[in-house]
Amino acid sequence: MIELSQVRKVFHAGRPNEHVAVAGVSLTLEAGRLTVFRGPSGSGKTTLLSLIGCMTRPTSGRIFLQGREITSLPLPFLTDLRRRTFGFIFQQFHLLAKVSVLENVMLPAYPLGESYSALKSRALSWLERLGLAAKAAAKVEWLSGGEAQRVAIARALINGPQVLIADEPTAHLDSHLSQEFMALMADFKTAGTTILIASHDPLVHEAVAVDRVVDLRDGRLVSPESRIC
Amino acid sequence: MARRLHKQRYLLDFALSSLWRRKGKNLALLGVYSLLVFVLASVLFFTQALKREAALVLAASPELIVQKLAAGRHDLIPAAYAERLREIRGVSRVSGRLWGYYYDARVRANYTVMAPEEVAVPEQAVLVGAGIARGRHLSRGSTLTFQGYDGTPRAFQVRGVLSPESELLTADLVLMAAADVRRLFGLAEGLYTDLTVAVNNPREVATVAAKIQELLPDTRPILRDEIRRTYEAAFDWRAGILLSVFSGALLAFLIFAWDKAAGLSAEERREIGILKAMGWETGEVLQLKFWEGAVVSLTAFFMGTLAAYLHVFVAAAPLLAPVLQGWSVLYPRFRLTPFIGLFEVAILFFFTVVPYTAATIVPTWRAAGLEPDQVMRS
Amino acid sequence: MVRKSTLFFAFLTTVVLALGLALGEARLRVRGELPYLRQEVMVVKTLQLTDLCLATEARHTRHPSQADWHSAFQSHPAALDHFPSGSIIPPPENVRRGYGPQAP
Ligand SMILES: Nc1ncnc2c1ncn2[C@@H]1O[C@H](COP(=O)(O)OP(=O)(O)OP(=O)(O)O)[C@@H](O)[C@H]1O
Numbered sequence A: 001m002i003e004l005s006q007v008r009k010v011f012h013a014g015r016p017n018e019h020v021a022v023a024g025v026s027l028t029l030e031a032g033r034l035t036v037f038r039g040p041s042g043s044g045k046t047t048l049l050s051l052i053g054c055m056t057r058p059t060s061g062r063i064f065l066q067g068r069e070i071t072s073l074p075l076p077f078l079t080d081l082r083r084r085t086f087g088f089i090f091q092q093f094h095l096l097a098k099v100s101v102l103e104n105v106m107l108p109a110y111p112l113g114e115s116y117s118a119l120k121s122r123a124l125s126w127l128e129r130l131g132l133a134a135k136a137a138a139k140v141e142w143l144s145g146g147e148a149q150r151v152a153i154a155r156a157l158i159n160g161p162q163v164l165i166a167d168e169p170t171a172h173l174d175s176h177l178s179q180e181f182m183a184l185m186a187d188f189k190t191a192g193t194t195i196l197i198a199s200h201d202p203l204v205h206e207a208v209a210v211d212r213v214v215d216l217r218d219g220r221l222v223s224p225e226s227r228i229c
Numbered sequence B: 001m002a003r004r005l006h007k008q009r010y011l012l013d014f015a016l017s018s019l020w021r022r023k024g025k026n027l028a029l030l031g032v033y034s035l036l037v038f039v040l041a042s043v044l045f046f047t048q049a050l051k052r053e054a055a056l057v058l059a060a061s062p063e064l065i066v067q068k069l070a071a072g073r074h075d076l077i078p079a080a081y082a083e084r085l086r087e088i089r090g091v092s093r094v095s096g097r098l099w100g101y102y103y104d105a106r107v108r109a110n111y112t113v114m115a116p117e118e119v120a121v122p123e124q125a126v127l128v129g130a131g132i133a134r135g136r137h138l139s140r141g142s143t144l145t146f147q148g149y150d151g152t153p154r155a156f157q158v159r160g161v162l163s164p165e166s167e168l169l170t171a172d173l174v175l176m177a178a179a180d181v182r183r184l185f186g187l188a189e190g191l192y193t194d195l196t197v198a199v200n201n202p203r204e205v206a207t208v209a210a211k212i213q214e215l216l217p218d219t220r221p222i223l224r225d226e227i228r229r230t231y232e233a234a235f236d237w238r239a240g241i242l243l244s245v246f247s248g249a250l251l252a253f254l255i256f257a258w259d260k261a262a263g264l265s266a267e268e269r270r271e272i273g274i275l276k277a278m279g280w281e282t283g284e285v286l287q288l289k290f291w292e293g294a295v296v297s298l299t300a301f302f303m304g305t306l307a308a309y310l311h312v313f314v315a316a317a318p319l320l321a322p323v324l325q326g327w328s329v330l331y332p333r334f335r336l337t338p339f340i341g342l343f344e345v346a347i348l349f350f351f352t353v354v355p356y357t358a359a360t361i362v363p364t365w366r367a368a369g370l371e372p373d374q375v376m377r378s
Numbered sequence C: 001m002v003r004k005s006t007l008f009f010a011f012l013t014t015v016v017l018a019l020g021l022a023l024g025e026a027r028l029r030v031r032g033e034l035p036y037l038r039q040e041v042m043v044v045k046t047l048q049l050t051d052l053c054l055a056t057e058a059r060h061t062r063h064p065s066q067a068d069w070h071s072a073f074q075s076h077p078a079a080l081d082h083f084p085s086g087s088i089i090p091p092p093e094n095v096r097r098g099y100g101p102q103a104p
């Protein structure tokens, strides 16, 4: 479903501090699979995920989404594609403080302009499925780390994405919560969502739901791939 | 279409949430902003109402006044001058006005003593303005004593108090018979304070004034238009003084607003980053900021304007009148006719809401253009 | 939980209505005061007044038409009566020129 062809991302190109973060990656990611990107710090995991998630454009190379080339799409189309296709979970959760849990979850859907009642009931049902129904009106800063992450997950799911992208999702969780997170991801995978995770955490690599681990080093794939199920 | 409406409504919802999140700062801003609109609106309403009323009422005053000058100073004018003026073509009527100022040491106020031509006042009687009646506790039948030019006290019986409806014009007037005015001030028969000239064709006033100056080189004609302009200038000037005194507050507000709007805090920058990462477009972030600015400025505009209306036209401008009206001992009590309409309100709207809203959007421009992937690295 | 935008719309509707009422009242009051204004016009006409009675102490404000030509802070009948301004902003050109042919 996602295909990368010779994708490069160079920061500060042509300047003394030029840095090649992703150096020619070609990769095919199938729909409905859970893929983990692994590699030392600075190996380009985050950069690769933001390239796939249309948050930034590659310096060269092409990315295809369901056979459609997206690298050359004009910005408004790209944004629209991004918010309908991808859901993001960040390492720091990046929830908005002093705003209710419910509003945080609904936030990514605001620009799409659907009716309030539909959006609200969808957000509430996600919160319920994630065991947060009682916290809908609570402020974000009152939440525990695990709750905050589940809010971030609900937010990532609100637009019904086909692809869920998580960058270091377990960095702030203890091992029990990390396992819970991976179990949730397994559920979503079963429901047909494609899942991409960048992580150093062995708990993540070793989870049973993981279909594939992609190793990165200095912006390149390390071949052969360690595990393909 | 429905989607667009829903979307704007969501943006408004979120703008309100954002404002509410920093409620301490935003409420303070709103308070200062409303106060600013209140002062601006009060000044505008007050001066506007007074100017319109002055223009309306003084349109009926004599078209031309002729004063005699002696060595460059105002002097009494002989009745014979009136005869000369009547010969000028285009002049329909010339009459002598007999009037002067009387300083009443008891209330430390100046009265305007006048012998009206068209109102018959018996000798040793006066009609007094409502301001004087208040100051000296006079009513019909009381006695009012003036000290004549030669020091002799002269008693007058109050025949009536001028209607309080016209206090804006008559609060300080004392009307008495011409003979009494002459006796009180020691003015010789055949001399007047000045002459008023009515002109057939209003367009000929300047020509007539030129002829007067030619015919009587020691006089000075004063046009009604000039008096009207003086009033406008005086009110505009006072409004200007008030606003410039207030400009300190205005400046403080601007700095405050700028700090709030322009100096996007790290926190706000972070939020914009999150919104971008969540799939918001630059335009949507700007629309959000537009709503934030619009909410604050609309609220301040309506609160300030409504408060100003109540202050000026219901409470008679207790906070502004002393400055805008000028200093005085005998303040006339007059109700301000609310000569304001949509136009004045629209001007206020334009000068308060638009700049602020614009000022909140412009600085967001750069932050809103942040690459969405930036948020992944913080 | 009421949406915040609903509350804001309610607020906005209230204040717009209030301002509308205020402007309406202003209109009615102007109409109601026309008789008094007419009375004021009559007073001006019969007494041949030239000035408003706003500041009774400054004679050039109470009676700008009665100003001397050469007294302190008061150089012209149409000059501003506040100290620095009178010396900065001249009265209208035609006033300074006068009306006679002898004027420069
Ligand atoms: N905006 C940028 N400007 C310059 N260099 C950048 C920028 N973003 C990333 N880099 C560099 O690109 C390289 C890859 O960064 P990236 O964040 O993708 O690594 P990572 O594998 O996610 O690391 P970590 O495991 O520490 O999160 C790093 O050396 C980083 O310094």
Ligand SMILES: [Mg+2]
Pocket: A045, A046, A047, A167, A198
């Ligand atoms: Mg990273």
